[in-house]
Amino acid sequence: MKPVDDPRSDEALVHSANEGDLSAFETIYDRYRDWVVRLAYRFTGNHEDALDVLQETFTYFAKKFPGFRLSARITTFLYPVVRNLSIAIRRKNRRYVSDEEMIRRMAAPQPADDAVARAELAAVLSVLPAKQREVLLLRFVDGMTLKEIAETLSIRLGTVKSRLHIALEVLRKDERTKRYFGR
Amino acid sequence: MNLSAFLHTSLYEDHGMSIMGKQGKAEPEEPKQLAEDLAALYAPDLPVPPDVDRAIIATARERFARRRRPRLVLRWAPVGALAAAAAIVLFLVPTLLLKPRHQASRERAVTAKIAAKEDIDQDGRVDILDAFALARHIESSREFFGEWDMNGDGSVDDTDVEVIARAAVSLERSSVQ
Numbered sequence: 001m002k003p004v005d006d007p008r009s010d011e012a013l014v015h016s017a018n019e020g021d022l023s024a025f026e027t028i029y030d031r032y033r034d035w036v037v038r039l040a041y042r043f044t045g046n047h048e049d050a051l052d053v054l055q056e057t058f059t060y061f062a063k064k065f066p067g068f069r070l071s072a073r074i075t076t077f078l079y080p081v082v083r084n085l086s087i088a089i090r091r092k093n094r095r096y097v098s099d100e101e102m103i104r105r106m107a108a109p110q111p112a113d114d115a116v117a118r119a120e121l122a123a124v125l126s127v128l129p130a131k132q133r134e135v136l137l138l139r140f141v142d143g144m145t146l147k148e149i150a151e152t153l154s155i156r157l158g159t160v161k162s163r164l165h166i167a168l169e170v171l172r173k174d175e176r177t178k179r180y181f182g183r
Numbered sequence: 184m185n186l187s188a189f190l191h192t193s194l195y196e197d198h199g200m201s202i203m204g205k206q207g208k209a210e211p212e213e214p215k216q217l218a219e220d221l222a223a224l225y226a227p228d229l230p231v232p233p234d235v236d237r238a239i240i241a242t243a244r245e246r247f248a249r250r251r252r253p254r255l256v257l258r259w260a261p262v263g264a265l266a267a268a269a270a271i272v273l274f275l276v277p278t279l280l281l282k283p284r285h286q287a288s289r290e291r292a293v294t295a296k297i298a299a300k301e302d303i304d305q306d307g308r309v310d311i312l313d314a315f316a317l318a319r320h321i322e323s324s325r326e327f328f329g330e331w332d333m334n335g336d337g338s339v340d341d342t343d344v345e346v347i348a349r350a351a352v353s354l355e356r357s358s359v360q
Contacts, residue, residue, distance in 0.1 A: 020247055026240055033231060047229055055238060055242075058243065062242065062243040062246040118220050118224055121221070136221070137225055140217065180214045
């Protein structure tokens with residue numbers, strides 16, 4: 001069975017991996033590989049660095065078996081790992097790119113029709129404090145619930161709501177992005 | 184929809200909505216276009232070369248194999264421990280039996296001197312088993328002999344057990360010297 005066809009839940013896969021089942025680990029890798037590399041790219045702004053982070057992340061994850069306890073979603077466990085490794089690799093490779101510059105780069109290669117809108121969105125995002133932007137992205141890009149965001153970032157649920165509220169307020173009030181809210 | 188309605192229906196009540204569709208249906212009042220544009224900005228298609236996949240799985244395979252090895256060791260650990268214990272016994276018993284004659288005779292003399300009073304089980308020596316024997320006697324309220332009143336306080340109780348226990352320990356120490 002190919003990893004992508006494996007019907008087992010994450011919990012079942014973790015259980016099997018704890019029993020020494022390498023194929024279960026491969027399935028977990030297959031499920032979360034793209035998410036990890038995109039997240040790493042979000043932090044590093046560099047494809048090569050993102051691939052390094054991917055490798056380091058799953059090497060670290062493999063060391064957790066046997067004995068790994070899944071108390072939340074796997075993304076909740078992986079997120080801080082990817083973030084910390086990304087910061088370390090960015091420092092090591094001395095390819096520091098500011099968050100604002102990274103957002104501009106990401107906005108650059110979009111198709112012409114969407115390019116303007118997304119460039120404007122990127123411009124507004126660039127002025128958001130990193131913590132608010134982080135919550136916004138975890139919610140809208142990674143699809144996490146507010147509770148999961150709180151667990152992932154080890155902050156209170158109220159703090160998550162507050163940061164998200166402020167970030168959305170900024171987007172709503174800005175002329176370049178208020179169209180997303182139907183006004 | 185307006186933002187405040189969105190916040191109250193989707194965010195503050197936290198219905199577990201998922202823009203990516205992993206956890207539930209996206210609600211129609213979500214700023215869907217915002218989610219799509221954010222995803223386009225922050226989740227570009229980033230190919231992972233096959234050799235990176237292979238390297239990661241190879242590393243994981245190595246880790247998993249390493250983890251299995253200690254299990255084998257642990258599985259055989261009791262057998263190993265038993266063998267080690269047997270070896271120690273085989274080594275120590277002849278050593279103890281072949282102790283210098285003068286040392287063994289001195290131990291016998293010390294034992295004999297005290298044995299008459301504290302040798303509860305009358306096996307010819309005073310050791311911790313005598314303390315246990317007296318403790319059992321006291322516990323089961325069997326018949327007491329006046330000679331078991333080790334400390335001479337007129338009764339046979341736990342303090343007499345302690346006297347025997349101390350004697351047993353001091354005997355062992357004296358035999359080593």
